[in-house]
Amino acid sequence: MYLKWQRKNFEDDIDFILFHQQDDIPAWWRKPLFKQYPELNYEYCYKLTQQDRFEYIRKKMSEIAENRKTEIDSAVKKFEQNWSAISDRINDIYTAVFCENCEIILNDMQALVGLNPVCPRNLSENSFSVYYKDSDRDVIETVLHEITHFVWFYFWQKYFNDDYEEYDHPHLKWLVSEIVVETIIRNSELIDLISSDTKYIAYSYFYGMGINGEQLFDTMKKLFMKRKNMKDFMLSSYKYCKENEKELREKIQAAEN
Numbered sequence: 001m002y003l004k005w006q007r008k009n010f011e012d013d014i015d016f017i018l019f020h021q022q023d024d025i026p027a028w029w030r031k032p033l034f035k036q037y038p039e040l041n042y043e044y045c046y047k048l049t050q051q052d053r054f055e056y057i058r059k060k061m062s063e064i065a066e067n068r069k070t071e072i073d074s075a076v077k078k079f080e081q082n083w084s085a086i087s088d089r090i091n092d093i094y095t096a097v098f099c100e101n102c103e104i105i106l107n108d109m110q111a112l113v114g115l116n117p118v119c120p121r122n123l124s125e126n127s128f129s130v131y132y133k134d135s136d137r138d139v140i141e142t143v144l145h146e147i148t149h150f151v152w153f154y155f156w157q158k159y160f161n162d163d164y165e166e167y168d169h170p171h172l173k174w175l176v177s178e179i180v181v182e183t184i185i186r187n188s189e190l191i192d193l194i195s196s197d198t199k200y201i202a203y204s205y206f207y208g209m210g211i212n213g214e215q216l217f218d219t220m221k222k223l224f225m226k227r228k229n230m231k232d233f234m235l236s237s238y239k240y241c242k243e244n245e246k247e248l249r250e251k252i253q254a255a256e257n
């Protein structure tokens with residue numbers, strides 16, 4: 001496994017930060033930024049037009065980026081060091097879980113450390129973001145969450161040969177992937193790399209979510225445990241989400257607003 005750690009450039013960082021501060025984005029996505037940066041005033045921000053809000057956030061975040069350069073650089077070094085202690089095991093574990101050689105996908109990845117507490121990924125560039133202030137433990141969880149997405153989609157594409165655009169929000173294939181990261185990590189050796197008392201591997205609102213009369217993750221675990229192989233689990237988890245899509249989306253919408 002080769003994961004290159006570096007600082008995320010400010011323009012890319014602010015682009016995605018602002019993406020979540022558009023007028024029609026639910027509070028669940030908007031608020032983490034304001035929680036992490038008390039310098040930003042949420043009430044004030046949402047009295048502004050979108051354009052003025054973007055200018056206000058950009059200006060503040062650029063000052064923050066400037067002032068915290070040293071802190072961010074030392075976070076990059078620390079995360080890299082922590083990661084190097086377990087990176088040798090990653091390829092073998094994913095290869096065992098997926099029953100496929102994962103080297104090709106795992107040998108060229110980038111972790112971009114930046115200011116955004118919401119961590120996006122870029123599938124076409126094999127890169128994902130990490131928040132510089134996250135704890136060592138949160139960072140390992142984020143990395144495993146993201147790597148699981150990359151490996152999942154790599155083989156999904158190989159098996160089903162569909163359109164990469166469907167792997168993004170708000171498509172169902174994207175939603176399935178956000179759910180299965182919990183199931184795959186929690187029920188494989190990957191959990192040993194973090195800790196079994198880890199609360200959230202996927203979005204927090206999935207935990208405790210009842211779908212069709214049963215806890216979402218209980219159903220997913222059952223499907224995972226009886227899989228013949230990972231392709232089989234991809235089909236069964238997708239089928240389940242498709243059948244319950246209406247209820248799933250209604251509950252997500254209620255949780256995000």
Ligand SMILES: [Zn+2]
Pocket residue numbers: 145149177178181
């Ligand atoms: Zn995710």
